[in-house]
Amino acid sequence: MEPDLRLVETVSNPLISTAVLHAFTNNLTLNGSYARSLDVAEHLNEQLRRNRLDFGRPYAFIDLAAARLGLRHFAQALQDLHRAYEARPFGGDPHVECNVSALRCRVLLASGRLDDSVRACDPQRLAERPAAPLYAEMLISRAVALASGGHSESALKLAEQAHDVSPAALMVRVLVPAIHAICDANPSNKDEAANAAWEAAVRLGNFDSIVVAYRAHPQLLVNFASVGASALLGLLKSANDLQLAKKYGIAGAESARRGGGELTNREEEVLNLVAAGASNREVAQALFISESTVKVHLRHAYEKLGARSRADAVAQWLTRQ
Numbered sequence: 001m002e003p004d005l006r007l008v009e010t011v012s013n014p015l016i017s018t019a020v021l022h023a024f025t026n027n028l029t030l031n032g033s034y035a036r037s038l039d040v041a042e043h044l045n046e047q048l049r050r051n052r053l054d055f056g057r058p059y060a061f062i063d064l065a066a067a068r069l070g071l072r073h074f075a076q077a078l079q080d081l082h083r084a085y086e087a088r089p090f091g092g093d094p095h096v097e098c099n100v101s102a103l104r105c106r107v108l109l110a111s112g113r114l115d116d117s118v119r120a121c122d123p124q125r126l127a128e129r130p131a132a133p134l135y136a137e138m139l140i141s142r143a144v145a146l147a148s149g150g151h152s153e154s155a156l157k158l159a160e161q162a163h164d165v166s167p168a169a170l171m172v173r174v175l176v177p178a179i180h181a182i183c184d185a186n187p188s189n190k191d192e193a194a195n196a197a198w199e200a201a202v203r204l205g206n207f208d209s210i211v212v213a214y215r216a217h218p219q220l221l222v223n224f225a226s227v228g229a230s231a232l233l234g235l236l237k238s239a240n241d242l243q244l245a246k247k248y249g250i251a252g253a254e255s256a257r258r259g260g261g262e263l264t265n266r267e268e269e270v271l272n273l274v275a276a277g278a279s280n281r282e283v284a285q286a287l288f289i290s291e292s293t294v295k296v297h298l299r300h301a302y303e304k305l306g307a308r309s310r311a312d313a314v315a316q317w318l319t320r321q
Contacts, residue, residue, distance in 0.1 A: 014047060014048075014051040014053060015053070017047060018044055018047050018048055018051075018053060018056055021040055021041075021043060021044035021047065022044055022056070022059060022060070022063065024040050025037045025040040025041045025044060025063045025067065026063065026066075028040060028067075029063070029066045029067055029070060029208055030170065030205060030206050030207075030208050031205050031206075031207055031208070032070065032207035032208055032210075032211065032235050032238050032239065033238060034067050034068075034070030034071045034238055034239060035067075035071065035238070035264075035266070035293075035296060035297070035300075036264075036266060037063070037066070037067040037070070038064065038067035038068065038071065038293060038296075039266070039287075039288075039289045039290075039293050040063075041060060041063040041064045041066075041067050042064065042289060042290045042293060043288050043289065044060045044063060045057070045060040045061070045063075045064060048060050054087070055089065057084075057087045058084040058085075058087045058088050058093070058096045059084075059096070059099075061080045061081070061083045061084035061087060062080070062081070062084045062096070062099050062100065062103065064077075064080040065077040065078075065080035065081045065084065065103050065107070066103060066208075068080065069103065069106060069107050069110065070208065070211060070238070070239055071239065071240055072110070072239065072240045072241070074107050074110060074111045077103070077107045078104065078107055081100050081103055081104050081107070084096060084099070084100050085097070085100050092127060092128075094126060094127065094128040094129065094130040095130045095131065095134060097126060097127075097130075098126060098130045098134050098135060098137075098138050099134065101120060101121050101122075101125070101126075101138055102121060102134075102137050102138040102141040103141075104117075104120040104121070105117045105118070105120045105121035105138075105141040105142060105145055106141055106144075106212055108120055108145075109141075109144065109145045109148060109212075109215065109216055110212075110215040110216075114145060114148060114149045115149070117145040117148075118142060118145045118146060118149065121138055121141050121142040121145065122142070123135070123138055123139060123142070126138075132165050132166040132169075133166045133168070133169040135165055135166070136162045136163075136165040136166035136169045136171070136172050137162075137169060137171050137172070139158055139159075139161055139162035139165065140158075140159060140162040140169075140171055140172050140175045140176070140179075141171075141212075142158060143155045143156075143158035143159040143162060143175070143179055144175055144178070144179060144182075144212060144213065144216045145216070146158060147159075147179045147182040147183050147216065147217070148182065148216040148217055152182075152183035155179055155182075155183055156179065156180070156183055159175070159176050159179045159180075160176075162176070163176055170204050170206045170209070171206065171208075171209050171212075173200050173204060173206070174197050174200045174201045174204065174206050174209035174210065174213070175197070175209050175212065175213060177193045177194070177196035177197040177200065178193070178194065178197040178209070178210075178212075178213035178217075178220065180193040181193035181194040181197060181213075181217075181220060181223065182213075182216065182217040182220070190223065191223055191226070194220055194223030194224060194227075195223070195226075195227050197209075197210070197213060197220075197224075198210065198223075198224050198227050198228055199227070202228065202231070207231075207235050210224065210232075210235065211235065211239050211241070214241075214244075215241070215244075218244055218247070218248055219248070221244070221245065221248045221250055222248055222249070222250075225250050229250070232250065233245065233250060236250065262304075263301055263304055263305075264297075264300075266287075266297055267297050267300055267301045267304070269287060270283055270287070270294060270297045270298060270301065271298075271301055271313065271314070271317045272317075273286055273287075274298070274310065274313075274314055275314045275317060275318055280294045280295065280298075298310070298313070301313055301317075305317065
């Protein structure tokens with residue numbers, strides 16, 4: 001069940017409320033609910049700032065970057081990672097530095113900057129090794145980048161190392177078979193490995209790693225669609241990857257890209273407030289999100305309603321109601 005941010009706001013101890021928000025935004029990103037994750041991460045960052053909990057700011061910036069990576073907001077994600085690195089404690093923090101390196105690797109990889117992505121995630125640059133699951137995440141991120149660049153032997157070796165470091169890490173459990181699917185030239189083996197990656201993602205609720213995998217090697221979309229077409233299409237919409245889906249012939253991608261479909265709960269909340277005459281700022285205050293996030297929700301609602309303006313969207317929404 002999703003916590004109500006208005007209830008979190010009533011918690012008197014900011015250490016508890018920010019811990020809840022941090023855990024929540026991580027779970028949303030893991031599940032591929034990137035727009036909602038960005039809402040919560042922005043709220044987390046504001047609570048930390050307001051309560052002067054500066055030690056937590058690097059992690060809020062990392063949460064923002066992870067959500068923005070999911071939404072394909074690559075430039076903003078890199079800015080957040082820079083802010084996270086700059087806000088780390090004096091003397092450094094291996095957990096912040098490892099998180100930043102792994103995420104920067106994935107942002108650059110999704111941006112098509114293969115060589116830069118590999119260089120961004122060099123474990124030799126860490127002054128201190130972090131906890132095993134996080135270190136494994138760094139290794140597997142680099143392994144995906146190597147696989148995407150055609151360095152199959154190095155990628156498979158590093159994926160094996162990541163598994164040895166932390167076999168239970170959620171990203172490792174999805175991306176190890178995905179890397180095998182990328183590297184194996186045998187169609188039958190590729191199908192089997194891709195299916196294993198998809199099944200692990202479904203079992204663990206880790207669809208974010210599926211996004212990492214298909215952005216690194218888009219041909220995997222065809223494999224994933226064969227075992228979970230409907231869920232994959234929903235994930236592609238959440239990740240703003242419908243253009244990529246169309247390119248690889250994923251069923252339903254074209255109609256989804258043109259608009260239509262059900263509004264999310266948050267989009268409905270935004271439209272209800274707008275229909276009542278609220279400004280973007282008033283909507284943001286009522287829902288504890290930023291004005292920029294309100295605009296994102298409105299844009300998505302316009303697309304689904306086929307509306308050309310705010311007034312048109314309100315009229316169509318009231319008609320639906």
